[in-house]
Amino acid sequence: MAHDYSSRYDPDTDFDRHYTVATGTRIRRWFRPGDAVLELGCATGLMTSLFAERDVTVDAVERTPAYHAAAQARGLPRVTVHLTDMDDFSSPRRYEHVVAAHVVNELPDPLGLLRRIREEFLAPGGLVHVSLTNPYSLHRLVAMEMGLLEAPEALSDRGRALATVEIFDGDRLEALAREAGLTCVHREPVLLKPLTNAQLAELPDAVIAGLDRVARRFPEHGALNYAIFVAGD
Structure with missing residues (x-):
């Protein structure tokens, strides 16, 4: 995973921060x-x-030096930020929660990561939290009707610029997880997205919060799919 887009993408100021906060709030x-x-x-x-x-300890893994430095600079309590590729990270401990938020879509081998999580990192009874772009988000369906995307799962220019390898839906994610020995115990959408990020950025934060709350009424069409897995029998 050699992609480094930190010079052109700031997760703290981009509209994507709304997805990050909404997902993180769900996870915790x-x-x-x-x-x-x-x-x-x-x-x-x-x-x-x-x-x-929350009263938890966190090992956070980040491979990009600029992002790692920004995370370190937060000085978060009970948090250790590791500068390494997730493929190279190892730990003697097992975790009650393993979070892979918006990363499996950047990997050439997402199944391999899910297997490694189950085999190396997950504590007995632990939870795996995964989020990723939903190809059936409203904004992607609109783009398809406008002729801007050939198919819901097609990569956009922005997706390619941010190292997206593939976009797959919640059912495919569950199938991959099953292959890795993980069982889905919870799934929900994150934020209903009728417009592009740039268009949504013009709206007040209260409207964005409303779009996140209303997403539960359209579970197949949220901007992201968020799923929780446990180790299978």
Whole structure:
């Protein structure tokens, strides 16, 4: 994974921060005091900062030096930020929560990562939290009707610029997880996205929050799919 787009993409200021906060808020609802959390691909640590507000310890892994430095600079309590590729990260401990938010779509071998999470990182009874772009998000369906995308899962120019390898839906994610020995126990959408990021950025934050809440009424069409997995029998 040699892609480094940190010079042209700031996760703290881009509209994507709304997805990060919405997803991180969902994930931390499952935390219990004293839990150990592994976050794979923490970028600048925005989601990590939400986790640090709970009584948990966090190992956050980030391969990009600029993002790693930004995450370190937050000085988050009970958080260790590791500068390494997730393929090279190892730990003697097991984690009650392993978070892979918006990373499996950047990997040539997402199945391999899910297998490694189950075999090397997940504690007995632990939860794996995965989020990724939903190809059936409203904005992608609109783009398809306008002739801007050939298919829901087609890569956009922005996606290519941000190292997206493939876009796959929640059902495909569940199938990959099953192959890796993981069972889905919860799935929900994140933020209903009728317009592009640039267009949504013109709206007040209260409207964005409303679009996130209303996403539960359209579970197949959120901007992201968020799923939780446990080790299968």
